[in-house]
């Protein structure tokens with residue numbers, strides 16, 4: 210049981226504040242008759258370096274106040290009298306949580322001042338609140354007289370700190386909430402559920418777009434001769450599977466991947482997995498959304514087989530009966546919109562692949578051949594690549610090499 214006996218009043222001086230000779234009393238935080246716990250702040254001092262709180266050396270009742278706000282004081286200046294309550298000073302603060310910089314003082318020695326930093330000053334309630342929040346008041350802009358920090362300043366500071374802390378997280382991983390709009394307010398609408406394919410591919414596309422640092426290079430390949438060759442092949446065997454431009458692109462892609470193995474790779478943590486096989490994915494447009502079937506071991510297949518396989522896989526995808534394993538294991542993808550149209554686009558990399566080739570519609574253009582403008586069938590190519598794995602120069606060389614092969618397909622034999 211604590212001894213409730215009243216001990217004689219003690220003087221509370223300014224504790225050891227170093228060499229400071231003219232600390233100024235900013236605020237007296239207690240009044241005569243106040244009952245304080247050990248470590249409660251009694252007086253607020255300000256020096257040219259910091260604001261200091263003088264804590265109660267022991268629990269007790271405040272008697273006479275010996276100084277006034279505005280007085281200059283130094284170590285040893287008597288501040289007030291305190292009649293201790295209980296025979297021993299509190300070991301742990303009773304009312305105020307100890308701030309990180311204050312230890313309960315020994316019974317007889319003057320308590321160490323609490324340094325709250327800067328020249329911020331505030332009333333005891335605000336200081337208590339700041340301590341509870343673990344805040345340094347010097348960081349809080351005070352809106353009161355002479356910059357005094359008010360409770361609302363503290364709340365605003367906390368809100369701003371939380372908002373600031375949330376910002377990088379939001380930018381890095383959580384996008385801001387999708388706008389919620391009552392569209393019917395503006396006109397008649399109809400609602401449709403997203404297809405299963407879109408519900409699955411949507412988050413994957415968002416992840417790939419948001420997490421892979423994409424860069425897209427553009428080029429054109431002169432496919433005049435290649436298209437003539439394709440027509441020739443198809444004319445030779447009109448009943449066989451039609452050889453498509455996409456199958457030539459796949460063959461040229463294999464040759465280019467052999468030359469640039471970093472594109473036939475996948476990023477796995479700090480490692481690049483270099484693949485020694487050639488499975489090429491191709492984007493297939495289906496009524497339910499985009500799917501990416503994979504043609505395996507294209508290095509070992511001929512143009513006709515590849516074309517037939519593309520047609521078969523695309524049909525399965527459109528009819529919704531393609532199997533998941535037929536969409537796995539791709540090394541790089543090709544997205545061809547050439548059959549539809551367009552000048553070019555920036556395809557999204559199909560993670561964990563390193564790049565994706567976009568193919569737009571070939572068009573006849575007058576191309577200067579050194580002597581004259583020759584009508585040429587130019588195929589627009591775009592290559593999106595992961596800048597964590599490859600650099601612009603390598604990507605440009607990759608695309609130049611690919612377009613060179615398409616321009617003169619005989620080089621594939623070299």
Ligand code: CAO
Pocket residue numbers: 451452453454455491492493494495499519523544545546547548549556568569570571572588
């Ligand atoms: N430039 C000009 N014409 C082209 C062309 C090109 N790059 N590519 C194809 N064509 C023409 C050809 O004339 C072709 O007919 P012929 O071979 O008989 O001459 C015709 O378009 C039809 O081609 P196709 O697109 O049906 O066939 P394909 O083998 O070229 O492509 C497939 C197959 C599955 C890739 C395609 O049908 C498809 O789905 N493309 C869409 C891909 C897609 O959606 N990408 C976007 C992904 S991001 O959302």
